[in-house]
Amino acid sequence: MASLDMNAEGGPKFVGDPLKIPAIECGAMMDTNTFAAAPEHNEPLGFPGELLDNWQEVAIAKMGELAANNRAFKVYLDTCVKCGACTDKCHYFLGTGDPKNMPVARQDLLRSVYRRYYTFAGKYFPWLVGARDLTKDVLDEWYTYYHQCSQCRRCAVACPYGIDTAEISMAAREILDSVGVGQKYCNEIIAKLKKTGNNLGLNPKALAATLEDLEEDLEDETGIAVKIPLDVKGADILLITPSADFFAEPHIDGLLGYAKVFHSAGVSWTISSYASEAANFGMFIGSYENMREVSWRIRQAAKDLGVKRIVFGECGHAWRVAYSFLNTLAGPFDFLDQNYPIPQHILEFTLDEIESGNLKIDKSRNDEFVMTYHDSCNVARGSAMGRKEGGQFDVPRAVIKAVCNNFYDMERDTIRENTFCCGGGGGLLTDDLMDLRIKGAKPRMTALQQVSEDHGVTHMAAICAICKTQFSKVMPKFGYEMDNVMSVHQLVANAVILDGQETEAETATAEETP
Amino acid sequence: MIATVYAVLFYVATLLLVVGVGMKVWKYATTPVPLKIVVSPAPRTRRGVVLRMFREVIFFESLFRSNKWIWIFAVLFHWGMLIVLLRHLRYFTQPVWWWVDLLQPIGRLMAFVMLAGLLGLWARRIFQQRIRYISNPSDHLMLVLLLAIAGSGTLMTYVTRTDVIAVKSYFLGLFRFQIGELPLDPILLTHLGLVALLMIIFPISKLMHAPGMFFAPSRTQVDNAREKRHISKWARNLPPLPEGIPKKEEG
Ligand code: HEM
Ligand code: SF4
Ligand code: SF4
Ligand code: SF4
Numbered sequence: 001m002a003s004l005d006m007n008a009e010g011g012p013k014f015v016g017d018p019l020k021i022p023a024i025e026c027g028a029m030m031d032t033n034t035f036a037a038a039p040e041h042n043e044p045l046g047f048p049g050e051l052l053d054n055w056q057e058v059a060i061a062k063m064g065e066l067a068a069n070n071r072a073f074k075v076y077l078d079t080c081v082k083c084g085a086c087t088d089k090c091h092y093f094l095g096t097g098d099p100k101n102m103p104v105a106r107q108d109l110l111r112s113v114y115r116r117y118y119t120f121a122g123k124y125f126p127w128l129v130g131a132r133d134l135t136k137d138v139l140d141e142w143y144t145y146y147h148q149c150s151q152c153r154r155c156a157v158a159c160p161y162g163i164d165t166a167e168i169s170m171a172a173r174e175i176l177d178s179v180g181v182g183q184k185y186c187n188e189i190i191a192k193l194k195k196t197g198n199n200l201g202l203n204p205k206a207l208a209a210t211l212e213d214l215e216e217d218l219e220d221e222t223g224i225a226v227k228i229p230l231d232v233k234g235a236d237i238l239l240i241t242p243s244a245d246f247f248a249e250p251h252i253d254g255l256l257g258y259a260k261v262f263h264s265a266g267v268s269w270t271i272s273s274y275a276s277e278a279a280n281f282g283m284f285i286g287s288y289e290n291m292r293e294v295s296w297r298i299r300q301a302a303k304d305l306g307v308k309r310i311v312f313g314e315c316g317h318a319w320r321v322a323y324s325f326l327n328t329l330a331g332p333f334d335f336l337d338q339n340y341p342i343p344q345h346i347l348e349f350t351l352d353e354i355e356s357g358n359l360k361i362d363k364s365r366n367d368e369f370v371m372t373y374h375d376s377c378n379v380a381r382g383s384a385m386g387r388k389e390g391g392q393f394d395v396p397r398a399v400i401k402a403v404c405n406n407f408y409d410m411e412r413d414t415i416r417e418n419t420f421c422c423g424g425g426g427g428l429l430t431d432d433l434m435d436l437r438i439k440g441a442k443p444r445m446t447a448l449q450q451v452s453e454d455h456g457v458t459h460m461a462a463i464c465a466i467c468k469t470q471f472s473k474v475m476p477k478f479g480y481e482m483d484n485v486m487s488v489h490q491l492v493a494n495a496v497i498l499d500g501q502e503t504e505a506e507t508a509t510a511e512e513t514p
Numbered sequence: 515m516i517a518t519v520y521a522v523l524f525y526v527a528t529l530l531l532v533v534g535v536g537m538k539v540w541k542y543a544t545t546p547v548p549l550k551i552v553v554s555p556a557p558r559t560r561r562g563v564v565l566r567m568f569r570e571v572i573f574f575e576s577l578f579r580s581n582k583w584i585w586i587f588a589v590l591f592h593w594g595m596l597i598v599l600l601r602h603l604r605y606f607t608q609p610v611w612w613w614v615d616l617l618q619p620i621g622r623l624m625a626f627v628m629l630a631g632l633l634g635l636w637a638r639r640i641f642q643q644r645i646r647y648i649s650n651p652s653d654h655l656m657l658v659l660l661l662a663i664a665g666s667g668t669l670m671t672y673v674t675r676t677d678v679i680a681v682k683s684y685f686l687g688l689f690r691f692q693i694g695e696l697p698l699d700p701i702l703l704t705h706l707g708l709v710a711l712l713m714i715i716f717p718i719s720k721l722m723h724a725p726g727m728f729f730a731p732s733r734t735q736v737d738n739a740r741e742k743r744h745i746s747k748w749a750r751n752l753p754p755l756p757e758g759i760p761k762k763e764e765g
Contacts, residue, residue: 024643069748071545072731078538079726082653083588084638084645085581099647108648120718121652130650156553158580160570160588161723162732164553274759288548288749296755304759324550324739331743341740381553384737389562390555417555 018414018446021088022097029098034147035432037182044191045290048180055179056134060117062178063110066171067118073171076163077114080104086155086165091420092148095439100145103155103165109145110172113138139181146172147183148436150426151284151317152377157417169426170286177285185430186281190290197276197297198243204231204273210246211271218256222501226263228255228271231305235270237262238302240322240343241313242278242465250487251468254314257489260496261350264359269311275301278318279465283325284427292329295321299330308337311344314487316376316464317425319345323383345385347395347463350492354402360497366404369459371491372451373400373409374444374471375419376464390416396463396488403495408455414447422462424470438474445478461488517696520706521688527713534717535725542729546746552735563736570733583638591631591660597624598664605682606689625668632661656719659712666705676702 039049052058067074086103088094093101100106108130115122115131122131132138151166176182192201202210211228218226229235239262245255262269275297282291302310310333312322322343327333333342341348353359373396385391393416401407414420423440451457462468462485471485497503557563569575574592577585601621604610636657639645670676677697687694696702715721728734736742 021644024647067545069546069548069746071542071547071729072551074545075542075726075729075731079720079723079730081720081723082645082648082650083577083581083584083635084642084648085577085584087644087648089580099644102644102648104648127651128655129652153553156732158576160574160577160580161727162553162576162730164551164732167551167732289752292752293755300757300759303757324552327739327743328549328745328749331745343740382551384554384556384558389558389737392554 016446016450018411018420018443018450019088020094020446022094024099025097026099029092029096029101029148029436030141030144032148032433032436033144034428034430035184036143037184037187041184041187041191042177042180042182044194045177045182045187045285045287047177047182047187051180055139055181059134059139059175059179060113062175063114063171064118066174067114070167070171072164072167076107076161076167077111079161080107080111080159080163083160085160086158086163089155089158090149090165091152091154091423091443092150092436092440095423095442096148096436098148100141101148103159106145106149106165107163107168109138109142110168139176139179142172143176143181143183146176147428147433150377150421150423150428150440152421152425153381154377154418154420157381166426170283172286173284173427174286177287183285183427185432186284186427190281190285190294193277193281193294197272197274199277199279199281200243200247202243202246202276204276207246207271207273207276214246214252214256214259218259222260222498224263224498224501226259226498228259229269230271231273232268232270233304234306235268236307237267237269237309237311238275238298238305238307239269239271239311239313239346240275240278240298240318241271241346242315242318243276244279244465244469245313246276248465248469249472250483250485250490251314251465253490253493254487255489257487257491257493257496258313258346260493260498261346261353261359261489264496264498265349265353266358270305270307272301272305274304278312278315278322280318280321281427283317283321288329291321291325295326295329298326299333302333303335309340309344310336310342311346311349313346314463314465314489316378316467317382318465319376319463320378320382323385345395347399347488348385350489351386351395351399351402354399360499361403361495362497362503363403363405363495365494366491367406369404369486369491370406370408370455370457371400371404371486372407372448372457372460373397373415373488374422374460374462374467374485375415376462376467377419377421377425379463380417380419393417396461400461400488400491403491408451408457410447410451414443420444420447422464422467422470423474425464425466429466429470434473437470438477441470441474441478445474448480449478459484459486461486461491463488516698516703517684517693520696520703520710521693523707523710524688527710531713531716535722538717538722539725539729542726546748547731547735547744548746548749550735550737550739550744551731552737553732554737556733556735556737558737560736563734567728567733570727584635587631587634587638589631590627591635594624594626594628594631595660595664597621598628598667605678606685608682608686622671625664625671629661629664629668632657632664636661652719656721659708663705663708663712666701666708669701670699670705674699674701 156164472482
């Protein structure tokens with residue numbers, strides 16, 4: 001079991017209750033700012049390079065445009081009654097105590113300005129309804145606190161009207177972008193994707209070489225030539241997976257898992273070098289146009305390769321964009337096989353294979369792990385899986401339990417629809433926000449520590465590239481090792497025995513019998 | 515004179531309420547929803563969504579899950595207010611509908627339930643640090659206004675007693691555009707004045723949460739994005755992107 005030395009490496013102190021509400025500490029996070037984008041990051045996305053001279057005018061006009069084009073934005077700004085039910089729901093508030101990280105207070109940063117310019121009460125009685133002018137200080141405050149929201153929607157579940165702070169954050173970032181104040185991390189990545197097809201800037205040659213290496217690893221491990229095909233025309237399935245799956249740990253092990261499942265299922269599949277990225281950071285910056293452009297590459301690749309199905313690898317927000325938006329942004333997909341969900345999640349695929357008995361599984365190969373599962377917030381609250389309501393919770397758990405003997409859930413209020421974000425989502429997975437990321441991870445980590453104490457849980461599985469990277473970075477601050485976070489398909493990969501594969505047990509017996 | 519002022523006040527207030535809310539609701543209904551942004555887990559059918567909204571409106575289901583204290587006070591206040599309002603129908607109908615008569619005994623008690631709920635909510639707003647932080651003057655004043663309306667009403671029911679028959683004939687007269695006699699009881703005039711004020715500010719205040727919640731995409735959308743393509747009008751008109759991969763795509 002992991003050590004519970006909570007003060008390791010100066011991490012936050014151990015607290016027993018993941019839901020513990022801190023006392024308010026005004027301004028605690030006001031100096032935590034993410035790096036601003038340079039003109040070369042903003043311009044490829046269609047935004048002004050630098051802060052416009054008439055930024056105030058443009059920002060206010062943009063706000064009006066959003067209110068006219070997006071019902072959620074308008075209704076959410078109008079209907080909040082300040083009941084306070086959401087105030088203790090945000091992991092960044094729980095982790096920092098900064099009141100501006102309370103969801104409703106975060107909305108109010110923008111609502112106060114909206115009221116000033118677009119409502120009767122705010123125009124004529126600003127003091128009464130807390131309306132304020134849009135000044136440079138306000139703009140800076142937006143930049144700070146709308147980049148302390150991972151758009152995880154935990155607050156939206158709590159709100160009696162479903163007011164979703166993530167929508168307001170996205171809108172705020174869009175307004176900021178429209179006046180030339182972008183965030184480096186997101187905008188640089190989107191610009192890179194537009195050039196190379198993935199967030200890493202990996203070119204097709206490098207990608208092909210990487211995949212070949214992985215094929216070799218697979219063959220060394222199993223003795224079987226398992227393929228990870230790239231740009232194969234006429235394949236049945238196009239796999240769209242986060243580029244982190246090609247190089248980061250534990251993501252790669254997940255990719256190997258998909259390869260084994262596809263191999264065992266006997267389907268033909270391929271990755272595309274043109275659309276070699278599942279992530280879509282266009283969502284984080286609230287830009288419909290950018291999100292559409294990024295999504296469109298998937299349609300182009302699917303048509304070009306002539307595939308019949310699209311399957312997505314493990315990635316949280318990517319699955320939200322895929323499940324909830326892809327049909328809108330890049331559909332209709334009438335050229336694909338309509339007998340399968342479009343798109344399908346790799347977990348849905350794997351569970352089908354498990355249930356129809358196509359996979360040979362030895363669960364005991366995961367006996368060294370006592371698992372729990374982190375519901376990635378974007379999967380939990382922004383998408384679904386399977387045919388039944390709540391499938392996004394049950395499908396991953398069903399797969400884990402099918403390949404692994406030891407599984408315990410964390411506290412009910414910290415999983416499923418109440419899951420805590422890992423602390424690094426929504427475009428915040430950047431080193432310049434490390435302090436925020438550690439503090440934001442605290443509720444999740446505390447819940448993990450609970451199950452570690454109660455049930456001896458050693459490892460946590462996740463299905464989101466960002467979650468995995470974030471956890472492998474922050475878990476050491478909470479007394480775990482960086483490899484205590486695992487891909488769900490890593491567990492699958494461990495347990496699946498390929499046709500004709502010699503297992504260690506068999507090899508051992510073979511050696512003993514002369 | 516005062517009867518006329520109040521008559522004008524109520525005509526204006528009713529007009530502003532109906533037109534104001536109507537315009538806002540029209541605006542909500544016609545503003546596009548670019549994406550499927552339902553907060554999941556969510557129903558996969560329209561029927562399921564109707565049930566979900568029913569539970570939200572009647573039981574405040576999400577609030578129950580997220581905060582029991584606010585929920586208790588919210589339920590006391592809203593349900594108290596609903597029954598009190600229904601009981602008020604007896605002042606506007608002749609003959610009084612039978613089920614309004616049935617409500618009469620509990621209706622009178624509901625005033626206290628409503629007051630208790632309001633006081634509870636206000637206490638939280640004052641003493642709970644987080645809620646105090648997010649409150650603007652208008653949030654406190656809204657509770658004060660409702661407390662004053664409920665308080666003055668309760669005073670008339672239990673303490674000073676107004677000539678209810680006269681009030682009723684005054685309002686029945688207003689329906690026929692005839693201005694009759696209004697008892698010049700200061701508590702009654704306060705009560706009625708504040709109600710008119712509430713009606714006037716309804717469309718320009720957070721009270722729009724009542725109609726607004728039926729337009730929140732996070733709860734009212736059906737979770738069927740994969741099965742049914744969702745597309746808004748302005749998105750349909752975006753310039754088309756190229757099909758197939760452009761030839762000169764650099765790696
Ligand atoms: C469809 C009908 C309605 C529903 C479902 C509804 C629901 C809610 C909920 C869930 C809350 C949050 C909890 C709370 O703070 O009480 C709330 C707050 C509130 N509602 Fe309603 N409401 C409705 C109609 C109304 C009406 C007609 C009024 C007034 C005339 C009203 C006045 C208020 C006020 C003043 C608050 C804020 C209370 C506070 O300051 O804490 N509601 N409502
Ligand atoms: S969306 Fe998540 S991160 Fe943003 S305010 Fe709500 S709870 Fe916090
Ligand atoms: S729960 Fe909803 S209505 Fe209540 S304060 Fe938060 S955002 Fe506003
Ligand atoms: S990284 Fe994972 S938990 Fe965090 S925002 Fe994304 S899906 Fe949510």
